[in-house]
Amino acid sequence: MKNTYFTSYFPLLAILLFSLAIAIRVELTVIDLLKKAGIYEGMKEFFSDGGIQLALLVLLLVLFFMVFAALKLIANTINELSLLFFSKESDGDSLKQIRAGSTIYFIGGALSLLSLYSFLGIGIIFAGTTIAYFIYFVYKISSSMSFIGTVGVIFFQVVVWSSILSGVIYIALKVYNSIMASLPI
Template identity: 75%
Template sequence: MKNTYLTSYFPLLAILLFSLSLSIRVEMELLEILKNAGIYEGMKEFFTDGGIKLALLSLLLILFFMVFAALKLIANTVNEISLLFFSKDSEGDSLKYIRAGSLIYFIGGAISLFSLFSMIGIVAIFVGTTVVYFIYFVFKISPSMTFAGTIGVIFFQVVIWSALLTGVLFLAVKVYNSIMASLPI
């Protein structure tokens, strides 16, 4: 590619596409829960059906956008720290090589829109896209590294993401358990 900035908007579009697909899916589930609880009919006194759906979609889109933007920020930081520790490249050429990888997430986000009726499908597409991007990342940066450096990057990435995921899951379980323990049953 001649201009390295040609794909600079792909991360934003990928975040929007994944956020939109998750927002639509969660909105469908949330509307069903609200209808079953009898809350939806009360909401219709203040909003139209379209207004309720648009408000929920907008709020969920903003929520998921913030989550994916934070994940992108963390991912960029982890990628650059792993390059700092293990790469022989001091000019930043490796970052230029991996920039086109944002197309992978853009394609994954577009595909996720076809899986609106399956939360598992959307999550599987996101995880699959992430695995494909990780393989692309390692493949593109490996020429500027020794074999030990490449193994170090892989190990570093796996340890950091595993620790983050485990920590978030642990906190979620703790909050869930404390809420369940506080309910008068």
């Protein structure tokens, strides 16, 4: 069966799997912090143990799902912009060729569930999956591009993602520093 839409649900499943892995890991950390702070026992007066854990898991799953869905939207936009700027073809064949790359993220999402007890493990799996997808992306589109176009796509992707990442880190550090400066210590 060679249907082009056969793997169309893989991005959704990959987002769900990565979100679930991180949500479970964060839930375990938050519950541990709540227990250490003595808040968890007070919460058990209103909710059952399972109710607290389920509510926290669902809340975190929705939060991380939104983050990964936004990242996928940004990634698709960056991929298509790089193809717009550097590809020789205009029929969209490159997009059809890279569609099967969602399998890479699906496998990475499944592997992330094996690393539930480690933020570092989930991060390494996500980074490795992203690098593997990027290599796959460049390999598949390089047939419809010149050497300069392929280098342009790589450069464009690296510059845009580096800018986004450094901007987010800069803003996070500014917020952290302003919170620390405002504390009455």
